[in-house]
Amino acid sequence: AQTVTQSQPEMSVQEAETVTLSCTYDTSESDYYLFWYKQPPSRQMILVIRQEAYKQQNATENRFSVNFQKAAKSFSLKISDSQLGDAAMYFCAYWDGAGGGADGLTFGKGTHLIIQP
């Protein structure tokens, strides 16, 4: 079974600084998708960024970018110019579609991001 590991239970960064959240995963599949979700105290999971494994170019969404290292099975999230509104739990997630129509995501345990004003 696929596993997703987030080794940083908590990270803290000064407002306007850059922070990188780590994620590693284990899979035997060659084609898959990786995601970062943000979960604020409201509990709603919000999609931050998505990466297709077959694409060599790292995905970017405004201040959010990823460093996808397929051989190392690493998928880190970089947040530039951190803002107070970025404070939340961040979850790394994996999906490969090998379940024959089943689209369940496999999530890591999350990283709690604190933004210091």
Add this chain to the structure above:
Amino acid sequence: EAGVAQSPRYKIIEKRQSVAFWCNPISGHATLYWYQQILGQGPKLLIQFQNNGVVDDSQLPKDRFSAERLKGVDSTLKIQPAKLEDSAVYLCASSLNRITNYGYTFGSGTRLTVV
């Protein structure tokens, strides 16, 4: 567009009681998911519906959990009888197409406390 609606937002019950959660997905979304998120962990898929049919319920504890999606729209997740370890946030999500194209849209969840 309106988001994924869930109710209630909070629920406290005693062990061995029953409870039900309701989810209304985004209009037109054929796929609906229920996830369980225990404190300190990432969400875990319980069941996936495609319209009103079950695609995956391999991680649903079927001795106490049940779910239905009548007419392929709203869905209800039930626990009977509840155990202390069922305390968690129950998240509902929906998607228009398979996740490869659009990803999920999640609701704000129901926080269940079993005492």
